[in-house]
Amino acid sequence: MDDLAEQDYVVIDDFIDNNLYKEIKNFLFENIDVFDRAGIGSLNQHTIKKNIRGDKTYWLNKERDTILKDFWNLLEETKSTLNRYCYLSLSGQEFHLAHYPSGGYYKRHLDQFEGRNNRMISMIIYLNDNWETENGGQLEILDKNKKLQLVEPIAKRCVLFKSDKVPHAVLKSFKDRYSLTGWLLYQPTSLGPLLG
Numbered sequence: 001m002d003d004l005a006e007q008d009y010v011v012i013d014d015f016i017d018n019n020l021y022k023e024i025k026n027f028l029f030e031n032i033d034v035f036d037r038a039g040i041g042s043l044n045q046h047t048i049k050k051n052i053r054g055d056k057t058y059w060l061n062k063e064r065d066t067i068l069k070d071f072w073n074l075l076e077e078t079k080s081t082l083n084r085y086c087y088l089s090l091s092g093q094e095f096h097l098a099h100y101p102s103g104g105y106y107k108r109h110l111d112q113f114e115g116r117n118n119r120m121i122s123m124i125i126y127l128n129d130n131w132e133t134e135n136g137g138q139l140e141i142l143d144k145n146k147k148l149q150l151v152e153p154i155a156k157r158c159v160l161f162k163s164d165k166v167p168h169a170v171l172k173s174f175k176d177r178y179s180l181t182g183w184l185l186y187q188p189t190s191l192g193p194l195l196g
C-alpha cells in the first residue's frame with residue numbers, strides 16, 4: 001500500500017487464492033461467447049474503439065453475478081484497506097472481464113474520462129496461465145520518473161494504480177489474454193449506487 005501512495009502504482013502477486021482464481025476463470029469461460037460478440041452495437045463507436053483498443057469486455061453486476069461472491073467480498077476488503085491506509089473514500093466499483101484476442105492492444109491512456117472524475121483506483125487481476133514474455137500483452141506503465149515499467153499479465157497478479165495519474169498501455173498480445181479489470185470509485189452517497 002505504501003507503493004501505491006508513493007509510486008502511484010503497486011503490483012501484488014498471488015492476490016487471489018486458487019479457489020477464487022478457478023471461480024473467476026470458470027465464470028469467464030462460461031460467458032466468453034456472450035462478450036466476444038459484444039461491442040458491435042454502434043458502428044461508429046466500434047470503429048473508434050478498434051483504433052484505440054482491441055479487447056472485448058463483459059461488465060459484471062454484483063446483483064446478477066452472485067456466483068462471484070468471493071470476489072465481491074474481496075473487493076469490499078480491498079476498498080476498506082485502501083480507505084484506511086491511503087486515506088481514500090472509496091465506495092462503489094465497476095468491473096469487467098476483458099479478452100484481448102491475438103493482435104489485441106490498448107494504446108496509452110489514462111483511466112479517468114474527461115467529464116467524469118470518480119474513478120480513483122484502477123485494479124486489474126490477470127487470468128493467464130503459463131504466460132511467456134514472447135506472448136507480448138504486457139501492461140506498460142509510465143511511472144513518476146517517466147520511465148516505462150513492463151508488467152507481465154500472469155495468473156493471480158493484481159495491479160493497482162491511481163486512475164488519474166498513471167498513463168498506461170497494453171502492448172500487442174500474440175495470444176488470447178484475459179483479465180478482470182475495474183475501477184474503485186469515489187461515490188458521494190447522495191448519488192446512490194451506479195453499478196455493482
Ligand SMILES: O=C(O)CCC(=O)C(=O)O
Pocket residue numbers: 098106111124138139153168169170179181
Ligand atoms: O489489461 C490491462 O493490463 C490494462 C487494461 C486497461 O488499461 C483498461 O481497461 O483501461
Ligand SMILES: [Fe+2]
Pocket residue numbers: 109110111168
Ligand atoms: Fe486503462
